[in-house]
Amino acid sequence: MSRTPDLIVVNAAVFTGDPAGNTAEAFAVTDGEFAAVGSSADITRLAGPETTVVDADGRMVMPGICDVHTHLGLGGALVAWDLQIAPHYGLDEICAAVAARAAELEPGEWIAGGVIGSTALERLADVDALARLDEASAGHPVVIKDDTQHNRWVNSAALQAMGVTAASPDPEGGTYVRDEAGRLTGVLWEQASRVAEEAFAASIENPEARHRVTFATAARVCNEVGITTACDAATMEPALRTFAALEAEGELTLRVVASTVARPLLAEPGITGKELLAVSERFGSELLHVGFVKLFLDGVPMTRTAAMLDPYLPHGCSSHGPSSGECLYDLDGLVDELEEAVRAGRGVKIHAAGDASTRLALDAIAVIRRRHGSGPVFHIAHPLFVDPSDVRRFAELGIVADASPYLWYPSIIQDSMAACVPARTIEKTYPLADLLASGANVSAGTDWPAGAPMPHPWTGIETVITREAPGGSEETINPAQRLTLHEALISFTRRPAEALGLGERVGSIEAGKSADFLVLSQNLFDVEVRRIHETKVLATYLRGSQVHAAHA
Structure with a gap:
């Protein structure tokens, strides 16, 4: 010294x-x-x-915890602005919460809230439920997110603001859910949600001030649970501008790695693709790194929009889409998209929630590896379902397994998936021990606010060890894939730092690294694991x- x-x-x-x-x-x-x-x-x-x-x-x-996958804009807005709705709420509780918020607002103000259970959306896809929501909202437009953040429930006033009628065609990649008589129910699948979010965003009088509160809140919440570095898994231009402004004023308390969005996003309107990539070149500093491009290959299994190798269960969930879901890219299209990111010098974070979409991602990355070698960085999120024959390919191709293990609990997501996905597939959930044993980088994140209203890495650390609910349970999920405490801690610290290209800077307590x-x-090594x-x-x-x- x-x-x-x-x-x-x-x-x-x-x-x-x-x-x-x-x-x-x-x-x-x-x-x-x-x-x-x-x-x-x-x-x-x-x-x-x-x-x-x-x-x-x-x-x-x-x-400090390095969160390899989170959504700071969505999470910050949920805490700072949104009407709080628990995933287990039914129609009566949702309407009561909406009515209470409506009584506080000026005429015409929107009610934005979350989160409701994704499987609850099927029960809410009914004109009578929509009528109840309309009554509770007293004329205010309403948009409510589900626990996956992929889908929405809106009322008639919101549909009107969106310009959507019963005769409106479904947007590409999404559905305005109708009943058997063709009447709108207010339930929106996937890209239909983006239309609602665009209408809501247009109603905000001072978006810059709102963004500042949103992202400052997100940083504060992360700090409270021990997160010091976070990969924002889908970053739009307002986020980049706001993070840069907060840092310039000495008010950014979180290291952020941004992932610009390749195609229009469900939750946040704005420029994407090459235009956003070009804009993002203006940003970069000690606390703001622009390192990745984000691609979505499919949706989520809870609404049968994740691309699976085996068919979904025939009953108990939405009939949207083909029986096994579908990928949003073919192999050639995905390779082209990856090439564009590689040429720009970016890593790629790929949302692939199904085992079929995961295989497509692996196949496309194999092509890129043959062309460009080991240099480009690729993350596949979320390795919920990986066919056993594909596990070894993560290590062979140098791919980061971007996992959000606390999605098992505490939430109803696991029950939602069990209603749609065959038990033999559920039993193979998150093969993290096998991925580690094969030599893959298994990096953990919270995926906040998907699955839970607050990030909590300590729940993730515990459940990745126990494969049980926090505090213990008779039910386990794929217990052969349990990690040790040391493996779990490294997956929340050093491995994600390396996965984000920051391994020389953060992730461990070593001389020369950021403090x-x-x-x-x-002391996690002294307490019973079910108390972590x-x-x-x-x-x-x-x-x-x-x-x-x-x-x-």
Whole structure:
């Protein structure tokens, strides 16, 4: 060390997350970077009169969480602005919540909310349910997201604002769900949701101010649960501008890796594809990295829009689309899209929720590897269903398995999938241990706010180990794929940092890396594994500065 540290942390149980598996008692921070890691005695000797000393009192300290897959705009809006609706709500509870919000608003203001259960949408696809929503909303347009963020339920006022009537053709890649008599029900599948979101966005008087609150809220929420680096999995131009503005003013408390969107997005209107790619070239800094292009190959299994190798169950879910779902690209089209991203120097994050779409992604990436070698970075999200014959291909092709394991629980998503997907396929959910054993990079994220209204990596860490509900359960999901605690922690820290191209900067507590670290309420190696979800983050540091402190 060439100068006195600004900060030292001593008397800690430090999980460094480094490749050697080292532990430590203390570390020093200088100019926002870890300067030394070692014993409390050695680190204490480095301190000067101006050094801030943090005594961890024996608590566990670890690297900041790197969330490989989240949606900061959607999550921030859900917390900052949206009407809160629980996924288990039925029609009566939804209407009561809408009526209460309507009573607070000025005439014409929209009611935006979330989230409702995706399987509940089938029960709500009824003109009588729409009439109930119309009555509750008292003339206010309503748009409510489902737990997958892929679908919406709107009322008649919203349909009118969208310019949609019973005679309107379905948009490409989406459906205005109608009853047997051809009457609109207000339920919107996939790209039909984008029409609703465009109408809602047009109603916002000051979008810049709203974006600022949205993304600042998202960063705060992430800091509270220990996330210091987040890959925004579908980034639009307003997000780029807002993150850059927050950083310029010293108010961005999160390292963000952006993924520009290749095709029009369900939830957020705006420019996409080559136009957005060109705009994004203007952005890039210490806290804002523009590293990826986001592609969607399919939808989600809960609405039979994920592309599966085996047919969906014939009953218990929507009949939208073919019996096995469908891919939004063919092989040649996908290869062309990947080529465009590679030429631009970007990695590619590919949404592939079904085993058929996952295979298509693997086939396309194999073509790119033959042309360009191992350089381009590819993530496949979400490896819910991977045919056993395809597992080894992740490692062979150098592909990151982008997993959001806490989607198992706590939510009704698992029950929703079980109503649509054959049990033999469900039993193979998330083959993460096999992927790791094959040599693949398994990186974890929250996919916030899909599945749950708040991000919570500690639930993900626990359930990826137990394959059970938080706190334990008699029911397990593919228990042969359990990870160890060490494997789980690395999948939430060092591996995603490497997957995002930031492995030299973040992901572990090592000299020379950014001082992003957490102080925890309990030592994860000392508590019973089914209590990991109870973990609280007492303090979060980004570049050596505290960005979150828990209330006493």
